[in-house]
Amino acid sequence: MTFTVAIDGPAAAGKGTISKAVAAHFGFAHLDTGLLYRAVGRRTLDGEAAEVAARTLRPEDLERDDLRTAEVAQAASKVAAIPEVRAALVDFQRAFARRAGGAVLDGRDIGTVICPEAEVKLFVTASAEVRAERRYLELTAKGHVTTLDAVLADVRERDARDADRATAPMKPAEDAVLLDTSAMDIPAALAAAIAQIERKRPGRG
Numbered sequence: 001m002t003f004t005v006a007i008d009g010p011a012a013a014g015k016g017t018i019s020k021a022v023a024a025h026f027g028f029a030h031l032d033t034g035l036l037y038r039a040v041g042r043r044t045l046d047g048e049a050a051e052v053a054a055r056t057l058r059p060e061d062l063e064r065d066d067l068r069t070a071e072v073a074q075a076a077s078k079v080a081a082i083p084e085v086r087a088a089l090v091d092f093q094r095a096f097a098r099r100a101g102g103a104v105l106d107g108r109d110i111g112t113v114i115c116p117e118a119e120v121k122l123f124v125t126a127s128a129e130v131r132a133e134r135r136y137l138e139l140t141a142k143g144h145v146t147t148l149d150a151v152l153a154d155v156r157e158r159d160a161r162d163a164d165r166a167t168a169p170m171k172p173a174e175d176a177v178l179l180d181t182s183a184m185d186i187p188a189a190l191a192a193a194i195a196q197i198e199r200k201r202p203g204r205g
């Protein structure tokens with residue numbers, strides 16, 4: 001059985017949390033596609049050309065423990081605007097999406113470009129202020145030193161770059177279900193996502 005769930009949306013909207021939990025709930029594999037761009041961005045910070053890094057991405061690049069910083073997030077969103085970088089990462093993502101047993105992919109262009117045929121497409125969003133606050137709490141809990149204003153500025157800058165780029169801009173697919181989590185806690189957002197997937201599962205009509 002192949003069954004693809006595409007979860008897109010802006011930075012810190014809760015896509016990662018929802019995707020992981022949905023994958024665990026249904027027994028699907030999960031790919032955080034942002035990690036691919038973060039790993040490429042990380043290698044550019046180490047001095048490599050983005051296109052070369054994307055073409056030669058290695059499993060260990062995804063295992064580095066410094067991919068979650070604001071610096072790497074910004075580098076990721078810069079390399080993500082380069083068409084050759086995106087092209088180099090397409091086949092891996094598509095193969096993952098169609099693996100047997102079902103897959104959840106979260107990112108910015110999964111429902112529009114990577115898997116336009118996905119059985120379920122969700123676009124998870126929340127106000128920039130709510131997203132910045134969640135990311136701020138997450139970062140400070142991990143010991144990162146930052147301010148709410150700095151996180152808000154980072155989120156807004158990345159959203160603008162991701163939405164305005166010419167290649168695969170962040171936007172909901174026409175047939176995506178919008179999930180605004182501004183006023184939802186995690187269990188409520190997860191229940192809403194699971195309900196959408198249940199409606200499309202084979203044999204459920």
Ligand code: C5P
Binds near residue numbers: 011035109110
């Ligand atoms: O989701 P995450 O914040 O880890 O993504 C980091 C960056 O990678 C995003 O700001 C975006 O520029 C890029 N990205 C993308 N397409 C995806 C996933 C992430 O362009 N499918």
